[in-house]
Amino acid sequence: MTEQNKRECVGIGLIGAGFMGRCHANAFTSVSGLFDLPVTPDKQVLADHSADVAASGARALGFARSTDDWRALVADAAVDIVAITAPNVLHEPMALAAIAAGKTVYCEKPLSTTAESALKMTLAAEAAGAVTCVGFNFLRNPMVHLARDIIASGEIGEVTGFRGRHAENYMADPMAPHSFRTDPQGGGAVADIGSHIISMARFLLGPIDEVNADCRTLYPRRPVKPGSLDTKPVEVDDMTHALLRFSSGVSGSLEANWAATGRTMDLSFEVTGSKGAVAFTQERMNELQLYGGSGKQAGFRRIESGPLHPPYGRFCPAPGHHLGFNDLKVIEVADLLIAHTEGGRCYPDFREAWQVQCVVEAMQASSKERCWLKVDGAAS
């Protein structure tokens, strides 16, 4: 038998052992067996504000060490990439420290709690030449890339309209209590999930120049905690409808809604052109609807994901075997590792995430002022 040599390793430091931290860890675990990467991620350190959670998480997820001090993780010489899945308010100090320490930074969305903070992080990263990546994982779907390629190719003609939505139901119950989600710093539905459809709109059609939004708080008070009879006011939106103007001149609309009873993941869009259209919903994430054909055979074609839609083939050589959500995170991590190794720009990086945040804030301001507002930084 032959003993295997270790390939070149990239040390991973992960901050946060919750759902998203686990999701990151599993993606780093799986990626080498699926992608033919120049490097191998090496799970070095897991940090959590609870030392016990960090320790048990490290055991379960295969990290070599654990800590309750994220600064120690950032300072650790064995850590090359810092992955941040901590509460949003901590993203800025963590990312700035990691950038200062010369690390690549992989941060969950939203990049920060304000566009100002996100811009500060972006400028720091760019000044340091740091590779950055933000976890808008739904952009990794091969069917979304297919949609973008079809649009960019001119196949559907001149784009004339956009209709987008991200609707889920996790806050649909009026008795759903306050949590980090309803913290004003979280930004409400428009920030929490609106950012996904905004990032997708930008990915497909470029910058959004102007917005006109109606942010609504559906339930003005919610219980202070699960099961509590005490309630307190809600300061963020549950549902936002917005009109959009893209820099290209295309107009459209968008909805962000975390109280959309019946919807589990209606992250959906329909992009209409003069000759065709593409439609997608994450509820059927392995399908893209493409309108085409002519005469008596025109119609929407349901295209199923398969090996012709890279990097689907990394997961399975045959069509019909569908990707799942966690696979999107693996693709994201693969892209990150390549950018880290080759030094290129990873999409979406801090700058892109800052611009998404500018759109979110423009929507919030537009709703307050009840008028159209230009998006800061749209042209940058």
Added chain:
Amino acid sequence: MTEQNKRECVGIGLIGAGFMGRCHANAFTSVSGLFDLPVTPDKQVLADHSADVAASGARALGFARSTDDWRALVADAAVDIVAITAPNVLHEPMALAAIAAGKTVYCEKPLSTTAESALKMTLAAEAAGAVTCVGFNFLRNPMVHLARDIIASGEIGEVTGFRGRHAENYMADPMAPHSFRTDPQGGGAVADIGSHIISMARFLLGPIDEVNADCRTLYPRRPVKPGSLDTKPVEVDDMTHALLRFSSGVSGSLEANWAATGRTMDLSFEVTGSKGAVAFTQERMNELQLYGGSGKQAGFRRIESGPLHPPYGRFCPAPGHHLGFNDLKVIEVADLLIAHTEGGRCYPDFREAWQVQCVVEAMQASSKERCWLKVDGAAS
């Protein structure tokens, strides 16, 4: 054998022998065999601006007489109901004359070219005690009635959001020429088909109080006529996206789009409540999606039209036999004949159609002023 006696007859005078005129005529022809009505429509007179078209139309459609003078039709003592399918700009004089002559008036949508005109017609009808009906035929769909009943029953809880659309593709081709549709008096897409989704929104959720719209002309010039190289400017919208506030406090959005490549009849809505949701599209007009259930069996249920959804059973005693568009017009005519006979109010009548027009005009003004606008007459 037994000779059949004639039942009590209602004389029909139809103005206009085009597509919609024919559709009216066929509905009057069919209705007695399907509905058990107190009266029988008797097709007396068909008017068209062309005497030849009127004559051949009368032969084909079974009218006793024809004329090229609609005033003669209105004055005809044998005519009890005047059905108007003439160009929109003529609706007002025709309806006013018919009302003055003591007739019931059945008018195609839009009621008129301006809300001011529509109000004048409404007030005249109400002063005369005339029965009126406007052809928003899609409201006749049993599945739409089921949706309204479900919402009204409280089954989906407190309504929290509305998302509506009427998208078709008949003007999607940039080379589609000018026609009556692009006449500024026609009002563009927001009036032509936006009025359908507005009437449906009102039917389901009540008055719309405030709007904020973005009306767009996608192709600034179109050929002056089919195949022409000469073009002239387009003054109406091809696509409108709008934010809505209902009088009930519910908010939402709406799209009207006659350049929606790929869409043939996406007259659709999703009404979300705190406990459930209903979704519909006219592209699958015999189905309603209802979200409900609990725990591991929650989901959207696809309800198919059947005899339990009146008046489906008038058309077929068994489920699965689907209604078509022309059947909706038959239902409309049945409702009209009952209102004519019993003297009640027919829904939607002139007043309702005027209020729809107020919403259309508020959207157009809102788009020009780029701000939220109150809808005139919303509370009336």
Added chain:
Amino acid sequence: MTEQNKRECVGIGLIGAGFMGRCHANAFTSVSGLFDLPVTPDKQVLADHSADVAASGARALGFARSTDDWRALVADAAVDIVAITAPNVLHEPMALAAIAAGKTVYCEKPLSTTAESALKMTLAAEAAGAVTCVGFNFLRNPMVHLARDIIASGEIGEVTGFRGRHAENYMADPMAPHSFRTDPQGGGAVADIGSHIISMARFLLGPIDEVNADCRTLYPRRPVKPGSLDTKPVEVDDMTHALLRFSSGVSGSLEANWAATGRTMDLSFEVTGSKGAVAFTQERMNELQLYGGSGKQAGFRRIESGPLHPPYGRFCPAPGHHLGFNDLKVIEVADLLIAHTEGGRCYPDFREAWQVQCVVEAMQASSKERCWLKVDGAAS
């Protein structure tokens, strides 16, 4: 005003005033307004075994006379076409009398209760040169014609497989009582609705040469009448699954099921070829799924019915306005009137209906003998 002249009329005599009789009558009423036919149907006589039902039906449906003696109807000189919607056991004497009287015969499916009887009727009609038509209405759907045209054109390559079904739920309740449906002469599910998918299979792919079926009675006893506690044995099948070999060599399978809980009209097929496939279900009767495209854009395209799919345009000049079941019957009646006038063969005629019945009986015999059986008359 101009008085209209009557066009050349064809006298209609209709036997049976139940659901299907009413459906025929309404189709005769509507057809002239929709199709540009050389003749106009003139509803002369309605017969029913109850004189009262016949009389009230004639009033409601617009027949000039009524009778409780179908022989009088057949003998009536004013009747040119005899439409038969009476119980199946009476089809033979009625049709033979009508043929003998020189009439065109329009008979509901099944043509008769046995293939032997159906053949007798076929031979009589052919000897007399009578125009005949049998009411397999689902064949009139423009989307089914589109499917056949696509198959015939070779677009999906060499046909390799067929999968068909007609599933409804009207006998799904074990307490659904005996009725004419469970009469052994009715032939059970395989005859009642299996005949529809058999006729469609033949329409699409030609004769069926050999069958191997499993006819099952799901509920061996049913109440003797609605609500009764008395039960008696059921002698017919509720559900049949069958293997098929077409004369062309294509093989496949078929299900007929009237106890298919959840299915209202799953009259569906998937025809697979070496290069493409078409799929259809009557539950979405205005859509056809066509597999095509290549590379990363291959998929099933959802084609919606529209004016490019004749005779849809007879009902509406724009797509998206969907046909309903009753429209299919109007198309059938239009085809019948043309064949009657021009003297051509109407499809499906008595011969075709006899051949369908041969397939049904071969399935029943095959199930009893538990083996493959050749279909009588398949090659004729």
Added chain:
Amino acid sequence: MTEQNKRECVGIGLIGAGFMGRCHANAFTSVSGLFDLPVTPDKQVLADHSADVAASGARALGFARSTDDWRALVADAAVDIVAITAPNVLHEPMALAAIAAGKTVYCEKPLSTTAESALKMTLAAEAAGAVTCVGFNFLRNPMVHLARDIIASGEIGEVTGFRGRHAENYMADPMAPHSFRTDPQGGGAVADIGSHIISMARFLLGPIDEVNADCRTLYPRRPVKPGSLDTKPVEVDDMTHALLRFSSGVSGSLEANWAATGRTMDLSFEVTGSKGAVAFTQERMNELQLYGGSGKQAGFRRIESGPLHPPYGRFCPAPGHHLGFNDLKVIEVADLLIAHTEGGRCYPDFREAWQVQCVVEAMQASSKERCWLKVDGAAS
């Protein structure tokens, strides 16, 4: 920082470095981060008939050692579980050797090339008390378990019918060349993918007692290798349609088809009961259709997978995040590791796989003899 201790490890030996081997390896890699298992798989040895492939595969997939001698792997003391993804003809000697060596055996489907061989393997495993598992991965789908639970609970009443299919298109091209798939030992479509729908039918409804099948070779000759002009006869089926009788008395039908142009993974079923029905297709693997409700709200409900459908929650705590194919393999591996540790029976084990193979062979024999055949071992 805290150094992590290794948990109790289970040594994995994997034979085969192709698609399915890689899929196994990745599942072993991922499972510990997702499931809270009593043991941790430790990837010890990867064997392939090519030493180079084995060595590079071991590097890529994280195995400690590699070999081109599967007997060495089986004999390796560090190996506790032998995973077999080698060609089918080798399954028997490999499994027997592993059983003799006291290992747990995890074998890809089909268990072997004949039912006789599969029975031999089964008896050997049972005699040795070996834990065994066969890779019918589609059974791991939470939505399939939900279907089974619903059926077992009686919610859909007495089961009355089954309609199943596994249709893909990988051999639809007549020019698709011979390969291991068309080797008579492979058993053709009925064995290759028919086995999946057979295993699912058994999982849902219990043993299949009798079959009546029509196995067809659509293209009698295929190229000897890719691009070759030389062809040779095909001895296996491309498409099989079969009638089924379950031991419970339920009847139904089934199709296996690897030339189903347009279908990528139509592993689908509809199970009909006296009160409801469930329908599923792997093409939308995160959805189950359940018919229920009553009166005007009856219909098929689309249930989406979520944390209430274990073990979905292992992959994501929120609904709408969809599982993919590779996740099913992770679930399979988790079940295997639990059975290995706790010593229980894993489903489906060798005995179950043998019984599936008995159904396949009964179908093949039935087709040759053109009659119904009892399934050997159905009752065992």
